[in-house]
Amino acid sequence: MCSGRVDLEFVLRAFSNGMDGVFIGGCRLNECNYITHGNYHALSMALLCRRIMEHIGLNPARLRIEFMTSGEGILFADLMSQFAGNVNQIGPLGTAEGIKQNELRSKLAEIRKLVPYIKLVKKEKLSSRLEDPEAYDKLFTRNEIDNLFREVTSYYIDPKKCQACMTCAQRCPVEAVISAKNQIHVIDQDKCIKCGTCFEACPPRFGAVTKIAGGPVPPPPPEGERTIVRKKDSSTLKSRS
């Protein structure tokens, strides 16, 4: 219905599924029938995705976005033939760039896992309304995207502070918090999409969730050592076995 609905995840999934190129067609900029002007969002998303492609070594010309009306069939056909020709010239995905298929699959899988994080961190730029094509290249810079991946924030639950109130587990959108009654909670880093909800949700009096920017996450306590033993008449932590 709207090019604004074309999520970054859709494009990366297409490449993960082996597509050599992705074409996004939207209505003409500034001619959207809705107040949302989703085509501008699609444009910013595509510009971000092209930088991400560069970051992992893919030719960004494999992704193209164009704007036209539903009456411009000839223009659409011309652009599609042109794009298909370009993609054919570039060659098969990954192979043409000298990236091994396994390596490409794992790079794309890593990036796809970070899509919610990327969208959160870049939300302001993603809602830009770029009028001037000369501004396209400057919206996201190479350095900015390299830094984005270098400084990815991880979340960690401090076992000394966690009071097993379960709030983080209830709020986590992807069930990445390993949770049980009276058990120190643990974040499954493989499932975590780094949305930061647990950080916001952990009651300030506990402050058990910490942010780690760009560094390694400490290992969680072993499974048999997560029980919180409380004093009978108080919620004060007594000891942990």
Ligand code: SF4
């Ligand atoms: S940051 Fe926290 S809430 Fe978000 S996915 Fe990771 S564990 Fe879940």
Ligand code: SF4
């Ligand atoms: S919200 Fe905080 S205190 Fe409660 S279970 Fe999660 S990390 Fe522990």
